[in-house]
Amino acid sequence: MALLQIAEPGMATLPHQHRLAVGIDLGTTNSLVATVRSGVADTLPDYAGQHLLPSVVHYQATTRPQVGWEAKQQALQDPLNTLASIKRLMGRSANDLQTLSGQLPYQLLDAELNVPRIQTSAGAVTAVEVSAEILRVLKERAEASLGGELSGAVITVPAYFDDAQRQATRDAARLAGLHVYRLLNEPTAAAVAYGLDRQDIASPEGKVIAVYDLGGGTFDISILRLHKGVFEVLATGGDSALGGDDFDHVVAEWLLGQASLANTQDAQILRQALVTAREAKEALSNAESTAIQLNEWRGELSRHQLNELIAGLIKKTLVACRRALRDAGLEKTQIQEVVMVGGSTRVVAVREQVGAFFEREPLVDIDPDRVVALGAAIQADILAGNKPDAEMLLLDVIPLSLGLETMGGLVEKVIQRNTTIPIARAQEFTTFKDGQTAMSLHVLQGERETVDACRSLARFSLRGIPPMVAGAARIRVTFQVDADGLLSVSAREESTGVTSSIEVKPSYGLSDAEIETMLCDSMQNARVDMEARRLREQQVEADRVLEALDSALQADGEQLLTVAEREILLTKRTELAAARASGQVNTIHQAIKALEQAAETYVARRMNASVRAAMAGHKVDEFSADTGFNRPCHN
Amino acid sequence: MLQDLPRDWFALFGLPVQFEIDQAALTKSFRELQTRYHPDRYAQASEQERRLALQMTSLLNEAYSSLRQPRLRARYLLEQAGVSFNDERDTTNDAAFLMQQIEWREAIEEAEEANEPLEALERLTKDLNTELQSLEQNFASAWQTQAYTAAKTTLLKMRFYERLLEDTQSRLECLEDEL
Numbered sequence: 001m002a003l004l005q006i007a008e009p010g011m012a013t014l015p016h017q018h019r020l021a022v023g024i025d026l027g028t029t030n031s032l033v034a035t036v037r038s039g040v041a042d043t044l045p046d047y048a049g050q051h052l053l054p055s056v057v058h059y060q061a062t063t064r065p066q067v068g069w070e071a072k073q074q075a076l077q078d079p080l081n082t083l084a085s086i087k088r089l090m091g092r093s094a095n096d097l098q099t100l101s102g103q104l105p106y107q108l109l110d111a112e113l114n115v116p117r118i119q120t121s122a123g124a125v126t127a128v129e130v131s132a133e134i135l136r137v138l139k140e141r142a143e144a145s146l147g148g149e150l151s152g153a154v155i156t157v158p159a160y161f162d163d164a165q166r167q168a169t170r171d172a173a174r175l176a177g178l179h180v181y182r183l184l185n186e187p188t189a190a191a192v193a194y195g196l197d198r199q200d201i202a203s204p205e206g207k208v209i210a211v212y213d214l215g216g217g218t219f220d221i222s223i224l225r226l227h228k229g230v231f232e233v234l235a236t237g238g239d240s241a242l243g244g245d246d247f248d249h250v251v252a253e254w255l256l257g258q259a260s261l262a263n264t265q266d267a268q269i270l271r272q273a274l275v276t277a278r279e280a281k282e283a284l285s286n287a288e289s290t291a292i293q294l295n296e297w298r299g300e301l302s303r304h305q306l307n308e309l310i311a312g313l314i315k316k317t318l319v320a321c322r323r324a325l326r327d328a329g330l331e332k333t334q335i336q337e338v339v340m341v342g343g344s345t346r347v348v349a350v351r352e353q354v355g356a357f358f359e360r361e362p363l364v365d366i367d368p369d370r371v372v373a374l375g376a377a378i379q380a381d382i383l384a385g386n387k388p389d390a391e392m393l394l395l396d397v398i399p400l401s402l403g404l405e406t407m408g409g410l411v412e413k414v415i416q417r418n419t420t421i422p423i424a425r426a427q428e429f430t431t432f433k434d435g436q437t438a439m440s441l442h443v444l445q446g447e448r449e450t451v452d453a454c455r456s457l458a459r460f461s462l463r464g465i466p467p468m469v470a471g472a473a474r475i476r477v478t479f480q481v482d483a484d485g486l487l488s489v490s491a492r493e494e495s496t497g498v499t500s501s502i503e504v505k506p507s508y509g510l511s512d513a514e515i516e517t518m519l520c521d522s523m524q525n526a527r528v529d530m531e532a533r534r535l536r537e538q539q540v541e542a543d544r545v546l547e548a549l550d551s552a553l554q555a556d557g558e559q560l561l562t563v564a565e566r567e568i569l570l571t572k573r574t575e576l577a578a579a580r581a582s583g584q585v586n587t588i589h590q591a592i593k594a595l596e597q598a599a600e601t602y603v604a605r606r607m608n609a610s611v612r613a614a615m616a617g618h619k620v621d622e623f624s625a626d627t628g629f630n631r632p633c634h635n
Numbered sequence: 636m637l638q639d640l641p642r643d644w645f646a647l648f649g650l651p652v653q654f655e656i657d658q659a660a661l662t663k664s665f666r667e668l669q670t671r672y673h674p675d676r677y678a679q680a681s682e683q684e685r686r687l688a689l690q691m692t693s694l695l696n697e698a699y700s701s702l703r704q705p706r707l708r709a710r711y712l713l714e715q716a717g718v719s720f721n722d723e724r725d726t727t728n729d730a731a732f733l734m735q736q737i738e739w740r741e742a743i744e745e746a747e748e749a750n751e752p753l754e755a756l757e758r759l760t761k762d763l764n765t766e767l768q769s770l771e772q773n774f775a776s777a778w779q780t781q782a783y784t785a786a787k788t789t790l791l792k793m794r795f796y797e798r799l800l801e802d803t804q805s806r807l808e809c810l811e812d813e814l
Contacts, residue, residue, distance in 0.1 A: 232666075384678070385678070394675065424697070483675065
């Protein structure tokens with residue numbers, strides 16, 4: 001390949017290089033990594049051929065955490081150290097978690113802090129750090145399978161994720177050492193994967209579709225207009241705390257009630273109830289009824305009963321669908337296609353009711369677990385510059401309004417929900433005291449009118465306003481939302497042109513300083529990892545040398561060595577065995593060297609002996625091939 | 636690569652300066668400009684180009700969404716014609732109109748108490764939109780004849796109807812949340 005890339009003389013830029021780019025679906029239940037190879041998007045499997053990576057991390061006191069299937073297996077034995085559904089905690093405050101706490105079997109710390117930490121046997125961890133572990137595994141999987149370092153990734157987030165949740169996702173990627181091209185909304189990714197924009201291009205107005213995305217912990221509905229590669233999101237809605245997990249919880253509660261365990265505090269039983277509930281739910285996607293068991297209790301759950309238990313939850317999703325339609329200014333009948341995404345759309349009642357609501361059969365052609373990662377991979381390939389002629393363009397919206405606190409604890413909206421992003425809006429403020437040089441702003445996100453009912457994003461302090469009489473200063477505050485849906489704020493005093501300095505205090509989420517600390521920690525961890533690996537390597541090398549010596553001595557030690565010579569080698573052998581047990585990298589290394597030095601003469605004699613034997617008609621490897629004792633030492 | 640775009644919203648999309656708007660032409664032009672300037676086109680470009688792309692598309696989105704909304708389009712036209720606005724103080728003293736507003740408010744409250752409040756509120760939304768559309772026609776003819784004072788009065792009335800619509804919408808959403 002490289003030989004074919006001939007640069008013309010004087011050419012300023014290098015010939016285009018294919019950059020390794022991936023799409024990552026960081027899900028509540030499972031995560032996936034996908035890439036485009038030879039024009040086709042596909043998810044990447046692990047060594048065992050598994051594409052899905054369970055979004056589960058098992059923390060242990062001394063070794064690196066386990067991630068994925070291994071971790072999932074620990075859920076029942078070690079529930080407090082096995083963190084699942086961590087996506088539900090992203091960008092959430094300790095307060096938010098109080099409401100979820102009945103559902104979380106973890107020990108939460110620092111309830112008063114912005115970012116809740118979970119106690120594990122490896123210390124306290126945040127949701128961002130747990131997510132970073134999952135991303136790290138996916139990154140390693142992709143780099144191993146693509147054979148190089150990734151140049152960037154598109155990571156998907158629920159369309160309904162607010163600023164804090166998006167920021168947390170970006171922070172996790174940063175911790176995992178991933179360069180994020182873009183945060184992409186999951187329903188938009190799914191629409192890309194389905195490629196519905198390529199059909200019906202005859203219509204000048206394009207095609208309007210709805211993407212219903214019910215995952216493990218989040219629900220999104222997006223209404224899009226597709227027109228020749230342009231995916232324009234008209235409206236989005238949802239609930240970032242509603243998903244298949246909630247189905248499991250209502251079933252588990254019912255189960256605990258049936259088994260007369262409604263008030264149990266036993267983390268293991270609670271986990272077992274959840275696992276059983278999930279299995280029953282999944283079984284009912286293909287059966288009318290299923291047998292279940294919890295402790296001594298045995299019973300049956302029918303699909304009809306399941307439907308009744310989850311009816312309220314499905315109804316909530318349909319309310320969001322209705323609202324999104326209204327925001328898009330459309331009637332149900334104008335929706336030309338409904339796409340189902342997310343594992344929870346396998347539940348029969350979900351498919352039926354969504355079909356009934358939109359009055360059309362929903363599309364389920366692509367595996368609902370993989371479709372989001374595939375769409376993200378297609379977008380990543382384009383953003384990496386691998387498809388310079390691609391026409392695709394994704395125009396997304398901000399899911400929740402952004403506003404400022406005004407007098408009396410009310411919120412004034414600055415950017416309305418469903419505004420196409422990127423967007424910038426400026427608002428002017430003035431001072432109300434003579435000589436006032438500072439003012440503070442409180443930014444909120446949400447649809448309600450009071451501060452309490454919205455999510456507090458950040459408090460900004462504007463400093464360095466030039467002192468003037470009250471009302472004379474004109475401070476222009478600009479809110480910029482980028483294509484990822486992330487907000488940044490800048491301020492400037494208009495009459496003097498002085499740029500006010502802004503101090504941001506995120507209401508939730510991690511500060512830059514905290515991220516830095518975590519990065520340092522993870523680098524330290526990486527050092528610890530590296531030392532552990534070097535130790536492991538030296539131990540393996542020691543074993544190899546010991547084994548080689550033993551088999552050589554057994555083969556010809558008596559013929560080729562004097563008793564004294566053998567004694568010396570055996571002493572060195574004992575020393576190496578002791579060094580190996582010490583766990584000290586350098587000690588082992590020294591002992592290997594010492595033994596190899598001591599054995600030099602022996603090795604030489606064996607070489608000669610084997611040459612002689614060969615000349616006498618014997619094969620060389622009869623003497624030395626198995627022992628491999630004369631391999632040079634590696635440092 | 637990134638040159639300066641015209642700051643005038645109509646010029647930006649190559650449209651004539653007038654209230655009636657060719658939505659299809661606006662959308663077509665918007666898509667073309669987005670395709671050229673969207674930050675995703677500059678994912679591998681320099682930091683500065685990426686900042687410019689962000690700024691350009693923010694302007695495009697602002698202009699596009701404002702031109703699509705009749706009241707914001709009307710306001711932009713008046714501002715371009717030199718009419719000033721004071722959002723705190725501008726209001727109407729048309730007594731008959733204000734009376735009518737009170738009646739609309741009552742109608743909203745009644746709809747909320749109706750047997751099928753969601754349907755009642757949605758019907759009301761349609762009625763309010765009809766009122767808004769007739770005000771838009773009034774605006775268009777006033778602006779055409781450069782009767783800017785009359786045009787501004789009509790525009791302020793449009794804002795009243797928008798607030799009624801916002802109120803109806805938020806009541807609808809509260810009801811939905813309770814479902």
